[in-house]
Each structure stands twice: as C-alpha cells, then as structure tokens.
Amino acid sequence: MSAHEKYDVFIGLEIHIHLKTVSKMFCSCRAHYGDEPNTNVCPVCLGYPGTLPLLNERAMELGYHVARSLGCRIADRTSFVRKNYFYPDMPKNYQISQFEEPVGVEGLMEADLGDGGVRNIRIHDVHLEEDAGKMIHAGDVTLLDFNRAGYPLLEIVTEPDLRTGEETEAFLRDFQRLVRYLGVSDGNMDEGSMKCDANISINHPGKGLGTKVELKNMNSPRFVRLALNHEVIRHAEIIDAGGSLIQETRLWNENRDITESMRRKEEADDYRYFPEPDLPPFIPDDAFLARVEASMVELPLDKKRRLQAEYGLSPEQAEFIHDDVATLHLFEQTVRTGSSARNVAAWLSSDIRKLLNRENLSLADSPLSAARFSALLKLIEEGRISGKIAKKVLENIFSENSDPESIVEKEGWSQISNPVELALIVDKVIGANPEVAAAVRDGDMKQRGWLMGQVMRASDGKAAPELSGKILDEKLSTIV
Amino acid sequence: MSLISELWSGVLIEPGRREQYTRLVGEIDESIGSFLSFSLENPTGKPAGKGPLNGLPVAVKDNIAVEGRPLTCGSHILENLKAPYTATAVRRLEDAGAVVVGKTNMDEFGMGSSNEHSALGTTVNPWNKDRVPGGSSGGSAAAVAAGLVPLALGSDTGGSVRQPANFCGVYGLKPTYGSISRFGLTAYASSLEVIGALTRDIDLLETAFGVMAARDEKDQSSISADMISEDATHVVMLEVDDEILDAPVADAYKRTEGALKEAGYSVGKVSLPSLEMVVPAYYTIATAEASANLARYNGIRYGHSPDFSENPTELMRMARHEGFGDEVKLRILLGTYVLRSGFQDQYYVKAQKIRTLIRNELAGVFASCDLLLMPVFPTQAFLMGDAGMDDYKQRVADVFTCLANLTGLPALSVPTGIDGGLPTGVQFMAPAFGEKRLFKAARDLTDSFPLQTAPGALDIRSLS
Amino acid sequence: MARALDEWSLMAELARLELDDNEALRLAQEAERMRELFLTMSRADVDSLEPTTHALARENRVRKDVVDSFENIDVLLNASPELEDEFFLIPNVL
Structure with a gap:
C-alpha cells in the first residue's frame, strides 16, 4: 500500500512572484535583472536614516489584478505592516509587507492537475511586499548586492488543497502560465522571478491536517515535485514506525535529492508585525478599480476550452497553443487576419515549433510576426506557392529576417499557374x-x-x- | 521681513562680519556645546536660494539630513556618517534663502529630555551652565538661546522641541503631524514625530513654518491642508494638580491665565480623564516603532562596525553593542517586548486604542475652545548629572508634551519670563493645522512676558 | 529578578543587541520599571475603540512607476565599513 493510499496528504504553497514594474516597490531605482552590482541603489533601498518608503502605484495595480484574476475578495482598504527580523541582505532589518489587510483574500484558482483532474485550489490570500538583496558566498566572506532589495514581490498563499508532488508541479506550471497571461510577471523559477515554498502534512484518513513541515530551496517546479514526494514517503515512514513528526523547516538538497532540516540555532521567529506608520492605508477608488477591471484577460483554462469549442482545435493542439502566451498571441493575431485557425495551429505546432527548437529561439525573439505568418498562409491559399515551397519560405523568414513576398520574389518561387x-x-x-x-x-x-x-x-x-x-x-x- | 531677519541678513555676506561671527560662535559655544559641527561652507557647493529667509543662518539638529554634513544623531553608531541627501524641510529653507551653518547636539536618536544621552558631547543651558538645556533638541535650543543662530530646527517625538525650548527660554513649535515633511528626519517613532523649529522671534517662526509646511512627494504621510483661521478668543487651561509642578512652573502657569485675560481672552478650565494613560501609551508606541526604526543600524552598509567579527550575526550584535548607548538599548528592548506576538494586545494595541481615546477626548475639548493651555514640563531646567532628575522621572514628566504627539496636534511652547535665574514657560495646543492660533496667542503674550536674553549671549548687533 | 533578566535577555537576542553582564542587569531593572508603568494601561477601558495607527492620514498616497536613479552611488558605497569591488562585504554566514 503506497503512502498516498494509506494517508491523506495536504500540500499548500507560498508562491512569490516579482512584479513587472520598471522601478522598485518603494523607491525610484530601476528594477532590473543582471545589472552591475549595487548600481540600482539609493538611500531609500539601502535603508539610510531619514528615508521613507514611497508606494509604487503600478505594483499596487498589478497586485489587485492578480487578486481579482484569482477570484479573491479584493480589499476595499489595504495596508502595510513591518515584519521584523534581522538578515544581512535586508537593509532596514524589517520587511514592508501586508498582514491583516492584504490586497485579496479567499480566492480560487482552477487548475488542470493532470491525473488529479481539473480542480479549484483555494487561495488564502494575495499580498504585496518587498524583496531583500542578494548574498554571494565566497569563501570566508559574503558579498552583498542590493540591486534586488526593494523589488516588488507578490506573495500568493494557497490552502493545503494539493495532494501529490505531481499535482503540485502541474499547479505551478498552470500558475506560471496564469501570471504570464496576465503579464504581471515572467514567472521564471530559474531566474528567480518566481519562488515557491511549500508546506506539507500527512495524516490518517479523515483525521485532518497533520504536523506541518515547511519546504524551501526548490528552484523549479520539478524540484518542488521531487521534494514533496520525498517528504510524503519520509512522513509515512515515520508514522508507520509509530513516530511523530517535528514541525520544522527543511531545505531541498538538489544534489542529493533529499530534504534536510535547516537546524538554525536561532531562536524561534517572532516577526512582531505592526502597522507601517510611513505608509497610509490604500483605499482603491473607482478609477483604480476600473483600470484593474480593464486589465482582466481570459484565463488559460477558459482559453483552452474556447480554442477547442470555437476554433475546432484538437485537445492536443489547444494544449499546445494555450501553453505559451507568445504562441497564443501569434495564433490569435494570425487567425484575426482571416487565416484558418486549424491551419495556423497546424503550422505552429509542427513546422514553426521544429524550426524554433532547431534555432533554439523563443517565439518572442524570432523574426516570425503575425503579419509575416498570415502573409505566408495567404500565399498558399491564393495558390501562389505550394505547401512545400512554403516550408522553404518559412526557413528563409528565419534565416533572412524578411517578408514572405520578397523571399518568394527574390528566389523566383512563385507557383506556375499559367x-x-x-x-x-x-x-x-x-x-x-x-x-x-x-x-x-x-x-x-x-x-x-x-x-x-x-x-x-x-x-x-x-x-x-x-x-x-x-x-x-x-x-x-x-x-x- | 522681521526685525531679527534684517539684523542677521548681512552677517554671512560681508567677509569681515562672517569671520567675526564664526569666531564668536566658537568662543561662546566652547562653554555651551550646542554644535556638534559648524561650518559656513556649503559642502555641496550649491548656491543659496532667494526668498524671505535670505542670508539667515540656521542650525539643524543632527538627526536631520543636510547633504555632505554629518548625520550623527548624537550616536557613536553614526559618528562618521555624512548625509548623502538633504531633508525636504531643510531644502525648502535653503530655497527660501536660509543658510545651514551647523548641526546641533541631541540626545542619542532623540531619546532623552536632557541632552545628557548624547554620545558625542555635552551641552549646557546658556542660562546656567550647571543645568541641562533639555532634550532631545537641546543643542538647537541652547544655540538659539545663546544667540548663535536666529533659527534652529529640531524634532519633536514626545516634546523634544518644546521642552528644551522651555528650559532655554525660547519659542519651540511642534507642528501638526504631516504638515512638514519627515523626509530626511532620522526616524525614532515615525507615527509621533515631526520636524519643529526653535527661535526667539515669533514672526520668524511663522515665516519659517510657512516655508517648510508642504505636502511632499517624498513623504507619503505628509498632508496638504488649509490652515484654520487664527481667530482665537477662548482658551481652556488643563487642570493640573499643584503638587505635580515645581513652584516656579505653577506660578508661571497661573500668571499666564491672568495675562491671557488681560489680552482679551476668556479662560476656562478642563480636565482630561485619560491623562494618566498618556505616558505609558506614549512610551509603548514610541519604543515599539523605535525597535524597528533602529534595526537598520547594523554595521554593514554604513556606520560603526566592530574591528572583528566571525559571522554576520556577531557583526550586527557587536556593532549595536558598541554603537548604542544605554537609553537607546533600553527603548529597543521595551519596543521589542511590547510587540511580541501574544503580548501585543496587552501592550501595543492597547496603547493604540488609548491613543484613540485621547484623540476623542481632545476633539471634545476643542469642540468648545480655540486653544488648550498646559504646562510644558513639571520643572525648570534641572541640574546635570546625578544631582538632576533620574531617567525614569524624566520619562514620566513627558506627560504634558507627548499629548500633542499622540494626537498629531500642533503645540507651541512660549517663554513666560525668568524665575530664579531660569526660564519658565507654558504651551498652547491647537486643533490640527491651527498653527496660526498658536502664533497669535504667543504674540498676544509678548507684552506681559517680554523675551529675556541669556547672559553672555551673542548680540548680533555688536558685529560690525 | 532572574526571570526578568532571562526575559530581557531574550528581547536583546531578538533585537540583536549584545549586552555585557552589567548592562544586562542595569537595563533589565530599568525595563522592569517601565513594564510596570505599561501595565497601568490595563486600567483603561478601551476595548470598544479602534486603534489609531496613523495620526492624521487622509488620502491615498502613491508614486508613479518611473525610474529616477540616485546620482551619488559612490558616496553610498564608500560609506560602507567594508567594501570589495562594488560589493558590501561581511564575514560568511556559517
């Protein structure tokens, strides 16, 4: 009998995403990856005496956008708190966050969890906060770079509604897709624009939640799956043997494929939350809420269903088209010019995909625009080139970065129809x-x-x- | 332009008087110790602005940022820090023509009522050099009383402008919370404090306040609001147990009643049932906020750092151990305690609710009067050292001043004369944005209580 | 006093304050005095009141999402007790 048959498993997530703003959460420094160390810093984000946080309106808007898209009850008043703890990469030694009045609470996210089916995962809350700097360990010293300090973060906390590592991985991929649809974040776990901590507990069936263990340091959805599955087995073995679990935080060790206790000798955390006196509470007005409403988009699963129902795509095609937001946009734009949806989908899922893989390009970085794509399809439809020539034209769009018509003309590939x-x-x-x-x-x-x-x-x-x-x-x- | 502004306007321009001024400040301040740093050279080299404060020297408390000048906050931990930017209030004064000449001594991070908690120097009261100048803006009060500057900036978290102004016999304004930007004011208790000003000239005070007061994009807790009218005819006096006040203070308080009536005011009486809750609530909130505000000083990005440490935690612990004085450590401990989970309702949240209670009580008071009259502090300037007032008693004595900080309301301490060789005074409190009423009341008292000059003070008229 | 001493030592730990023995005792005594003062707040009947968190906040305050870089970054870096290249330097976390 597997652990999952014997026990109820409860998995909840705390997902952090970097919001796509051009400046930081509370100061006007550039929010940008990959710049030279300590070039995007100022007295505010370095925690100088006398400086004050200045709330970025766009970050607030993006926070509401996500909360609304996750079906949360959005706050008619939201406020910030100070979360107090010392860490060398945190300039003020408190983090400005939200606690009792987050931007949204009690949401639901519909997710396709693979074998777990399509389910609604409950969202506990969505709240804004600021990121810390970066520590680079180099032998007996640590180097500090504060470019990231003050980056706007949105934390999404789910209820413990997930049951397996596989479901959780699928959920995370759905979540990544969601934030990319909304355009609020890149959602890349390897680049650090998305982070995920998990909590897990198991218990005998019907007994409710067990002893909760927090998991950190999982840098991809795959590691989240591996860490959770490792934990399910570890918990089950302890309970099977009549033991009991310790409530603790464990780190995923990706080199050894196991979780390890953090064993921090520091005293138990006491964050001593209290209202941030430097920032007045925020009460969204009608204009603000209208902007949030206007930014709402069709969510990925709805999109996928519509791709099948309205455009007649196969489930596989719909899955492929809706998966990546750039593919989806190219599909939609091209179809809008009058090209046949199934044709567009077929080209996207076969020849274009192969070419992108071969060239190791993303669609966004490729020379294929909707205009070129629909011009190419039009050439076929009008009988000016054959399907076979069209493939060659496509190759040349990529290699020459030019328009289909001029390629056909230059190469003399026009169809003989005289x-x-x-x-x-x-x-x-x-x-x-x-x-x-x-x-x-x-x-x-x-x-x-x-x-x-x-x-x-x-x-x-x-x-x-x-x-x-x-x-x-x-x-x-x-x-x- | 006020008389005092005219007298001062040429001092910094003519090279001869400039030199004479610098020399006299050095001589006089040697025995007073009001400045931690003094220099007529603007370290940024930026030209001065033009406006109603042309050429006026200003002293700035050393917890307010002036670019290129020290920003020590009276603490070892920031002893070598220079401000990389300028506070909005200072910038506005400079834009109006004022010239910053130095940074003044203070109780470390604003925590104290005597200036004896400065880690960087001793300041004495110009009226009696055995006595404290008050605190925490003691350096600013002493500099003004000693005639070294016509105007000084301080900060008032629980009385830190008004009490030293009172001890040194000058005016001290604690404006409405949010009326003057806090950008550039080193935070001690963010929800309570505000930049204030000290001067011997009520017209200059009004001008300076008008220059500084503005909603600031760099301080989202700053507020723009219309000032309420200066019309004030009815004053109520807070009923105070006579035995709380030293005799000269009680006497000055009574004489003010008479002076007000003489000036045409009607004077009533009022008691505040929650007055006894003011000090514990104030210290609970102030220390809670301080524990977070002072967490940033950890020896990593700037400020004092230990000679050696094995790991980051030790680095932080030692920087703070070596960098902070006793009073600061005490308040950080208290603030940490009142914010602990499980204890918040009993302490921090309770204090915030008491704050609401007091706001409500004062709203009731101002529904039927224009101004509230109170003592500033139960004693006159006390002796330095062990012969003076113990720290606990000093804290409890903040009762009359911290009321304005808990409620955000403006208050002005006004000198009422000299008794036993030491200044006495009272304070007026007004509804939010009622600063004009405060200035008017102070003006109306000048006939009864003409301003006295401390012995040995610099007389700007003597410069030739 | 022993219990109080432990309790205030825990606060010192949370606040990253190293205290020597004399300091710890002196501060614990003074802190106990203040704690007793704070406890007098229990007499206030304020359960029905909302806490005041912001003295006079009246309106939303936000800033536009635009970049405005600080000019004197060198001044900020040079204020650091320990700098290596463009990094702030601390001993390694063990």
Whole structure:
C-alpha cells in the first residue's frame, strides 16, 4: 500500500512572484535583472536614516489584478505592516509587507492537475511586499548586492488543497502560465522571478491536517515535485514506525535529492508585525478599480476550452497553443487576419515549433510576426506557392529576417499557374514516360500520382498542383 | 521681513562680519556645546536660494539630513556618517534663502529630555551652565538661546522641541503631524514625530513654518491642508494638580491665565480623564516603532562596525553593542517586548486604542475652545548629572508634551519670563493645522512676558 | 529578578543587541520599571475603540512607476565599513 493510499496528504504553497514594474516597490531605482552590482541603489533601498518608503502605484495595480484574476475578495482598504527580523541582505532589518489587510483574500484558482483532474485550489490570500538583496558566498566572506532589495514581490498563499508532488508541479506550471497571461510577471523559477515554498502534512484518513513541515530551496517546479514526494514517503515512514513528526523547516538538497532540516540555532521567529506608520492605508477608488477591471484577460483554462469549442482545435493542439502566451498571441493575431485557425495551429505546432527548437529561439525573439505568418498562409491559399515551397519560405523568414513576398520574389518561387506553361511541362513528362501514361489510361491511378510527382520535379516544385493535375488528366484522356 | 531677519541678513555676506561671527560662535559655544559641527561652507557647493529667509543662518539638529554634513544623531553608531541627501524641510529653507551653518547636539536618536544621552558631547543651558538645556533638541535650543543662530530646527517625538525650548527660554513649535515633511528626519517613532523649529522671534517662526509646511512627494504621510483661521478668543487651561509642578512652573502657569485675560481672552478650565494613560501609551508606541526604526543600524552598509567579527550575526550584535548607548538599548528592548506576538494586545494595541481615546477626548475639548493651555514640563531646567532628575522621572514628566504627539496636534511652547535665574514657560495646543492660533496667542503674550536674553549671549548687533 | 533578566535577555537576542553582564542587569531593572508603568494601561477601558495607527492620514498616497536613479552611488558605497569591488562585504554566514 503506497503512502498516498494509506494517508491523506495536504500540500499548500507560498508562491512569490516579482512584479513587472520598471522601478522598485518603494523607491525610484530601476528594477532590473543582471545589472552591475549595487548600481540600482539609493538611500531609500539601502535603508539610510531619514528615508521613507514611497508606494509604487503600478505594483499596487498589478497586485489587485492578480487578486481579482484569482477570484479573491479584493480589499476595499489595504495596508502595510513591518515584519521584523534581522538578515544581512535586508537593509532596514524589517520587511514592508501586508498582514491583516492584504490586497485579496479567499480566492480560487482552477487548475488542470493532470491525473488529479481539473480542480479549484483555494487561495488564502494575495499580498504585496518587498524583496531583500542578494548574498554571494565566497569563501570566508559574503558579498552583498542590493540591486534586488526593494523589488516588488507578490506573495500568493494557497490552502493545503494539493495532494501529490505531481499535482503540485502541474499547479505551478498552470500558475506560471496564469501570471504570464496576465503579464504581471515572467514567472521564471530559474531566474528567480518566481519562488515557491511549500508546506506539507500527512495524516490518517479523515483525521485532518497533520504536523506541518515547511519546504524551501526548490528552484523549479520539478524540484518542488521531487521534494514533496520525498517528504510524503519520509512522513509515512515515520508514522508507520509509530513516530511523530517535528514541525520544522527543511531545505531541498538538489544534489542529493533529499530534504534536510535547516537546524538554525536561532531562536524561534517572532516577526512582531505592526502597522507601517510611513505608509497610509490604500483605499482603491473607482478609477483604480476600473483600470484593474480593464486589465482582466481570459484565463488559460477558459482559453483552452474556447480554442477547442470555437476554433475546432484538437485537445492536443489547444494544449499546445494555450501553453505559451507568445504562441497564443501569434495564433490569435494570425487567425484575426482571416487565416484558418486549424491551419495556423497546424503550422505552429509542427513546422514553426521544429524550426524554433532547431534555432533554439523563443517565439518572442524570432523574426516570425503575425503579419509575416498570415502573409505566408495567404500565399498558399491564393495558390501562389505550394505547401512545400512554403516550408522553404518559412526557413528563409528565419534565416533572412524578411517578408514572405520578397523571399518568394527574390528566389523566383512563385507557383506556375499559367495553363500554357503547365501544359508544356505535362506534355514533356508524358512524352518521357509513355508506358506509365498508358498504364494510367488503363486505370492504374497509383501511377497517376507518380506522374504528378514528375511534373512537380520538372517544375522545381513550382507547378500549381491542382491545375497541373487537371491538365494532366485532360491530356491523358485526350491522347488516345 | 522681521526685525531679527534684517539684523542677521548681512552677517554671512560681508567677509569681515562672517569671520567675526564664526569666531564668536566658537568662543561662546566652547562653554555651551550646542554644535556638534559648524561650518559656513556649503559642502555641496550649491548656491543659496532667494526668498524671505535670505542670508539667515540656521542650525539643524543632527538627526536631520543636510547633504555632505554629518548625520550623527548624537550616536557613536553614526559618528562618521555624512548625509548623502538633504531633508525636504531643510531644502525648502535653503530655497527660501536660509543658510545651514551647523548641526546641533541631541540626545542619542532623540531619546532623552536632557541632552545628557548624547554620545558625542555635552551641552549646557546658556542660562546656567550647571543645568541641562533639555532634550532631545537641546543643542538647537541652547544655540538659539545663546544667540548663535536666529533659527534652529529640531524634532519633536514626545516634546523634544518644546521642552528644551522651555528650559532655554525660547519659542519651540511642534507642528501638526504631516504638515512638514519627515523626509530626511532620522526616524525614532515615525507615527509621533515631526520636524519643529526653535527661535526667539515669533514672526520668524511663522515665516519659517510657512516655508517648510508642504505636502511632499517624498513623504507619503505628509498632508496638504488649509490652515484654520487664527481667530482665537477662548482658551481652556488643563487642570493640573499643584503638587505635580515645581513652584516656579505653577506660578508661571497661573500668571499666564491672568495675562491671557488681560489680552482679551476668556479662560476656562478642563480636565482630561485619560491623562494618566498618556505616558505609558506614549512610551509603548514610541519604543515599539523605535525597535524597528533602529534595526537598520547594523554595521554593514554604513556606520560603526566592530574591528572583528566571525559571522554576520556577531557583526550586527557587536556593532549595536558598541554603537548604542544605554537609553537607546533600553527603548529597543521595551519596543521589542511590547510587540511580541501574544503580548501585543496587552501592550501595543492597547496603547493604540488609548491613543484613540485621547484623540476623542481632545476633539471634545476643542469642540468648545480655540486653544488648550498646559504646562510644558513639571520643572525648570534641572541640574546635570546625578544631582538632576533620574531617567525614569524624566520619562514620566513627558506627560504634558507627548499629548500633542499622540494626537498629531500642533503645540507651541512660549517663554513666560525668568524665575530664579531660569526660564519658565507654558504651551498652547491647537486643533490640527491651527498653527496660526498658536502664533497669535504667543504674540498676544509678548507684552506681559517680554523675551529675556541669556547672559553672555551673542548680540548680533555688536558685529560690525 | 532572574526571570526578568532571562526575559530581557531574550528581547536583546531578538533585537540583536549584545549586552555585557552589567548592562544586562542595569537595563533589565530599568525595563522592569517601565513594564510596570505599561501595565497601568490595563486600567483603561478601551476595548470598544479602534486603534489609531496613523495620526492624521487622509488620502491615498502613491508614486508613479518611473525610474529616477540616485546620482551619488559612490558616496553610498564608500560609506560602507567594508567594501570589495562594488560589493558590501561581511564575514560568511556559517
């Protein structure tokens, strides 16, 4: 009997995302990754005496946007607190956060949890806070870079509604997709724009929550899965053996594939929350709420369902198209120009995808725009190029970064659709293959296909297939 | 332009008087110790602005940032720090023509009522050099009383402008919370404190306040509001147990009643039932906020750091051990205690509710009067050292001043003369943004209580 | 006093204050005096009142999301007790 059959498992998450603002949460320093150390700093984010936090309106708006999108009850009054603890990378030695009046509470996120089905995961709350700096350990010293200090963070806390590592990984991928749909965050766990801590407890069926263990240091959705599954087994073994768990924080060790107790000898945390006196409470007005409403977008799962229902995509195609927000946008823009949705989806999920993989490019960085994509499809539809040529045109869009029309023109890839010109080619093919022609006349339609192939070859693939076929058929029936 | 501004306006311009001024300040301040640093050179080299305060020297308490000048807060932990920016209030004064000439001594981080908690120097009372100048803006009060500057900035968290002004016989304004930006004021208790001003000239005080008061983009707790009218005819006096006050203080209080009536005011009486809760509530909130505000001083980014430490925690612990004085440590301990989870309701939240109670009581008082009259402090300037007042008694004696900080209301301490060689005074409190009433009442008392000059004070008229 | 001493030592720990023995005793005594003063607040009947957290806050205050970089970053870096290249330096976390 597996641990999951024997025990109820409860997993909750604390997800942090960096919000996409151009400046920091409480000062006007640039919020940007990868700059030289300590170049995006000022007296405010270095915690100088006399400085005061200045709330970034955009961060507040993005916070409300997420809370609203997660179906939270959004706050008609929200306020900040100081969370007190000492850490070398935290300039003020308190973090400005939210506690009793977060931007949103009691939400629900619909997620496709794979084998766990589509479920609603309850959101406890969504709150704003500021990030700390970065510590780089180098031998017996630690280097401090405060560029990240004061970066706007949004923390999303779920109820313990997840049951397995697999479900949790799927949930996280859904969540990443959500924040990218909303455009509020990059949601990259490897770059640090998204972080996830988990809490887990197990108990005998029907007994409710067990002893809670916090898990940290998981730098990808995959590690979250591995760490949680490792914990389920560890908890089950302890309970099986009649032992009891310690409420503690454990770190995922990705080199050893195990969790390890943090064993910090420091005293128990007491954050001593109290209202931030430097920031008045925020009461959203109608204009603010209208802006939040205006920024709402269709959520990923709704989108996926609509891709199938409205555009007739297969579940696989819909999954593929909705997964990545750049793919989705290209799909939607291209379809809007009148191209067939299934065609667009087919190209995106096969040739374009292969090309991106080969070139190791993301769609956003690729030279393929909606305008070029729809021009390419139009060339096919209008019979100006064949599907086969279209693939070559696509390659050239990538290699030359130019428009399909000019590629076709430059390469002389326009389809031959002049009946006189085509008739000459067909005549040449029949003339060179009299036995095959005779066989077709005798009803061997397989051989007709071979003849068509010869026509395409003789025309360097440029012969308009439909018209050429018609001419071929006419020629074969008249030369008796 | 006020008389005092005219007298001072040329001092910093003419090289001869400039030199004479610098020399006299050095001579006089040698025995008073009001300045921690003094220099007529602007370290940023930026030119002065032009306006109603042209050429006026200003002293600034050393917890307010002036770019390029020290920002010690009277503490070892910031002994070598120079401010990398300028406080909004100072910038506005400079834009109006004022010139910062030095930074004044203070109780460490504003924690104290005597200036004896400065880690960086001793300041004495210009009226009697065996006595304290008061605190925590003691250096600013002493500098003004000694005639070294016509105007000084202080900060008032629980009486830190008004009490030293009272001890030194000058005016001390604690404005409405949020009326003057706190940007650049080193935080001790953020929800209580405000930058204030000290001077011997009520017109200059009004001008300076008008220059500094503005909503500031760099302080989101700053407020723009219309000043309420200066009309004030009815004053109520807080009923105070005579035995709480030293005889000269009680006497000055009574004489003020008479002087007000003489000036045409009607004077009533009022008692505040919650007065006994004011000090514990004030210290609970002040220390709670202080424990967070002072957490940033850890020897990593700036300020004092120990010679050696094995790990970051030791680095922080030692920087704070070596950098902070007793009173600061005590208040950090208290603030940590009252904020602990499980204890908050009993202490911190209780104090915040008492704050509401007191606000309500004062709203009731101001519904039927224009100004509230109170003592400033139960004693005159006390002796320095062990012969003076013990620290606990000093804290409890904040009762009359911290009322204005808990409620955010403006208050002004006004000198009423000299008794036994030491200044006495009273304070007026007004509804929010009622500063004009405070100035008017002070003006109306000048006939009865003409301002006295401390012995040995610099007379700017003597400079030639 | 022993219990009080322990309790205030715990506060010192939370506040990252190293205290020597004399200091610890002196401060604990003074802190106990203040704690007793604080306890007098229990006499106030204020349960029905809302706490005052901001003395006179009246309006929302926000700033626009625009970058305005600080000019004198060198001054900030040079204020550090220990600097290596462009990093603030501390002993390693063990």
